[in-house]
Amino acid sequence: VYTAAEFENWGLTVQHTPSYTFVPTTVAGLKNLIKWAKAKNKLVRAAGYRHTWTSMYSQDGEIFLSMLDLETATTIPDPSSILPSKDYRGNEFKGIELETQDVPGTGGKKRLARIGAAVTNEDFRRWAIANNVWTVSLNVVMVEITFGGSNALMCHGGGIRHKTISDLVRRIEYVDANGEHQSVTDPVQLKAAAGSFGLLGIITHITIELDAMTYAELRPLKQDIGLAIPPPPNFKVPSAISKSYTPAELEAARQDFIRKAETSYYSEWFWFPYQPKAFVNCWDDTDDPSGLIDYPTYPDLFLQWLEGWLGGVMNDDPLFRALPGRWQAVIFSSLAMLSLPPNGPLNSRIKTHLINGLHFRRGIQNMRVRDMELQIPIPPLASDPTKPDWTVVQRAWWDAIDAVYADPEAPMRIALEMRVMGDSDIIMAAQTNNTFGTVSIEVLTSMAAVAEGVWDPFVQEVATRWMNYTGPNGAYLNTRPHWAKEWDGMKVRGTPWKQYLRETSYKDEIPAFKDVLAQIGQAQGWTLQDLKERFSVPLLDDLFF
Template sequence: MSIFDHSSDRLKQVIEKVRSDIDLNQNVFPGLADLLDRVVDPNVDVSREESVRGLLQVFWQSRTDATYSDTLAKYLPDEVNRIRDFVEHEKSAEDVSRDFHMGLSLGAREELPVIDLDGDGIPDVVDDSEIPEVHALSIGGATTMTEDITIYEEPKQKNKVLIYTNKKFQNWGRTVQNTPRLTCVARTSYGIQQIVKYANQHNMNVRAAGYRHSWSPLFGKDNQITISTLGLTRASMLPNIESLPGSQFFLPQTELNSIDYFQKPEPNKKRLVRVGTAVTNQQFRRWCNAQDVNHASTLPLNVIMVEITLGGSNAPICHGAGRKHPTLSDLVYAIEYVDANGDMQSLSKDKDPEMMTVAAGCFGLLGIVTHLTLELDPMSYAVMIPQKLPVMQAIPPPPGLKDEDIPPPLFTKMTAEERAKAQSDFEAHARDDFYAEWFWFPYTSKVWVNCWNTSKDARGAKEYPSDTGVWLQFAETVLIQIIQSAQAMLSLQDTFPWAQTTLISKMGLYALPEVTDPKKAIKTQLPNGLHFRRAIQNVRVRDMEMEIPLQPKRGLLQDAKFEDEINWALVQKAWWDAILAAYRHKEHCPQRMPLEMRITGPSKIVMAPYRGHKLGTCSIEVLTLENMKGPLWNAFAQDVLDQWMELKDNDGNYLNTRPHWAKEWFKMSVRGKPMIEYLKTSYHEAIVEFRNIYEQIAAKQGWTVSEAKERFSNDLLDRFFFEEQVNGTATNGFH
């Protein structure tokens, strides 16, 4: 099979361009034309491993572009040696991935002064040896501070609160930047209590962050306090190697990344597991898989990334895939947090069921959350049969989309029977499968269909991806970093604006697994199926996602039940609207990462975008590389959003479509109105309900709404929850 499933004409143009220019062929892109020649030849089978190595070798051998060596300079010695063995010495991925645990240096990364990430002249981390060995940490006076900072060491824990002054903050997607007065790395609940008490004494705002994966402004403020539940190097430095086997041996064990059963598991019943909010998906995946067969448990849903904390994915109400599943926040049985007074508080479903509909998804407004107790299922096994299908077969065009309006590279001639079968297959996957998602890489002619079910039978289950597979995924992120930043690649873009997109799209599609024989399905523990991609952290992206409520077919009541027939044509239209937008903008190709769609279930969380979607939700998003930030991406994302916001129900009313809280939406508009104003209207009843329950929690637990607002809110949350318009003037929404 060729590496690239279509677009051979584009690749042939690149080949011709490179070959016609001696300097390009011999000095800038040595070996690229020969590699692509083999790629476009249908009679040559270029393996995934060979393709990744071959493209990396082009940049290694380039005499004019130093991006390969510059990229490797960001890695530590063991990582560099493995990359060089793979690329320069052509060792197999299997050989390179052996004995990961013998050499990985995440421990060296965790709290050492490795690199000045933001160019402010201050190391991003400090060694513990730089902090006085006393029971109180005193830092101040040297950098614009007017008084000493004293936040006490946690008793008996030997875990200090590390404090940084005026350390620049930026989120992973680089859409949010600020400079907190203090950045505190805390590892216990006691430490967080002391930070909040200090904030009380000095009238400061305090908010927490983990891996910083929200694109919207949900983080803290300038001149206030940011609590990092991870060490700053781990939270912000790229590359990150948490997803590699062996990295777990170097992670410090703290109270905030502990995992324990809340009660003894019972066979075939929900299990309660208490986790610190600093626990990452990678830690949790490993923990779930390591339990004995009688106790093994798993979340039935999760986001794909392993480099994200459970606290960070729960706070903005994140989701997984499959119409049977609600949000992660719906699975929170109990929550523990530090309130505005610095006191520990807790709420649980058995004692406070209504309050948990707010507390489990409250964006940090209760306080600083330290632990969550999650409802897990007994371990099951993903039976994955991923497919790569022609675009028209994977998700058929909606009624009304004419054949002549389909981009020619995507058109597949199909009989009426073939179209009917494609429609039936799509609907069955979307309606019934345990896990249901679709990926389209821009301008490729196939869709990756990742829809599967589970089994309780462990026989034949294997670790997935294997160590070799993880290494290849890691190497692919190295390659994408180089393609994204190489000057030679940017120069080629001047001639072929689609060059970067084509290479990344085709490589991305090719890297995903395909099973053509159901008897050879990938069977693995459910957490592995949920986290089938690793090292995603190393490729920064931009991401706009909307949650579209599923609708009943015309003729059915609007209060149709969950099992009733669904108007999948609306979902198909949303999908194809995004594809057609990509082709409208093909001159500059602002979308350079996939269009992704998942079908999800209803939610009971008050502020969930999916709440009230009784038939489920179409969660759909467009992504691009972080280097595409700016007018081109903004215009494209708004164009796609405009199409999605035109969808209507059977009565001609606009659907109550809402953004994923953690994705890009804040600077966008809906039908001429700023998104924030649209959302205040869309969530009007939910805001009232949220505020009423929020006040009840405050009264029950001994703090006030005004205290919590001053201590834990931010500009976005103030505007959304705490202000309402009275005669055109913004006022405090609580009375």
């Protein structure tokens, strides 16, 4: 227990001082804590690595639960991905329990696993590699994140066939507002419980549907920016990266982009500012383990971790910050492209466990960044409403690039990243109802750009462009922010984004979400008012209460 320990999140956008910080390790202890908090009328919020940029944490004078020990949660650089695993015996939130029977009707291809909320992606990755039988089918790239954290805000991976991590959940276990350990397994109720922002209670365990282990066939590619994702028709490409291509070359590139987006197991594109090439990370999986390697291999694994740490050092160095913003961006982006595969024939074709393919970069935790990410629905074609219109994806990509070149202050100094993914069945997921899939697109920068005051105007400009896309009927697409990224305080066509979410983006989903929570509470002995008093924060009050 820590008294008046100052809290800050990883992105340094939230700071406060809770009255007490607890590091729970048992369900019994957590139950007693919530009962005590109820008696003292205290708000309780939990977090892991603290990667959420929005203010969804505890408050001044309230109770904060760190699901990780404070050293692990706050140390940068974080050595967990390069050192042997710690001994977590006795910590009930760190276990992985595989069920003994396959999911019925899946032909031995799926199995449930009960995963503690404090299990990190690195913990699970090591477990999956050691067993070489089961894996999650999707995940974020970062290994320094807990399952409880990625589930609460409906995080996601890439690939048109994949939904969110929360869509894989088959059971949620939590300690409720009365301090009782409860569970939810009903599929309808899980649509709210598996993505509840921490409002349901303190999540203790998540049962997830795993896939039989397959192997990622990575084919990393550094491709001309004009061909990786060709610009949409009549788009004026910034002169600094404009190249002349024949109509046949552009059409071939467009078809190749669409093929990757529509068929790849995993699909992701990066552009590092002012670089002439994009990094394309699209791949498929196979059942064949021949030629398998543990990727990234040593010494590359350590070098990736070291690159992240050095990036963090540069991020904070006053001499580096004294350089012009564009120089900073070019240095970061050049080093990024240099470090990524392929580097000649050595690593142009890589076969590794699927979970290693999902977590293909290590050491990301070591460099703090700022991040704004939107989920844009892929609309139907005006000429054929049964097919997706990929020009919206092309426009979103190129609008961000154009915004970078239009701003002489170089506000985006890290990356533009885009993934194509599916929709979601989770009520409050940003991808819900996106029939043809979702383009998940984000811009990232260094802490120096934020300190200079150039980041906030830039992300507002980019968000304005992305929020103004329309479908074939002329109506605005229901583009929504990633809940964990930066959006609070920004505006959509003059309306504060919180208000826009409440009145437009989720006008149907918010009542549905609250109705399902109320149904769960009626059966389990609590009310929505109990959730508000025990587990909510001002941001969530504005949205739901």
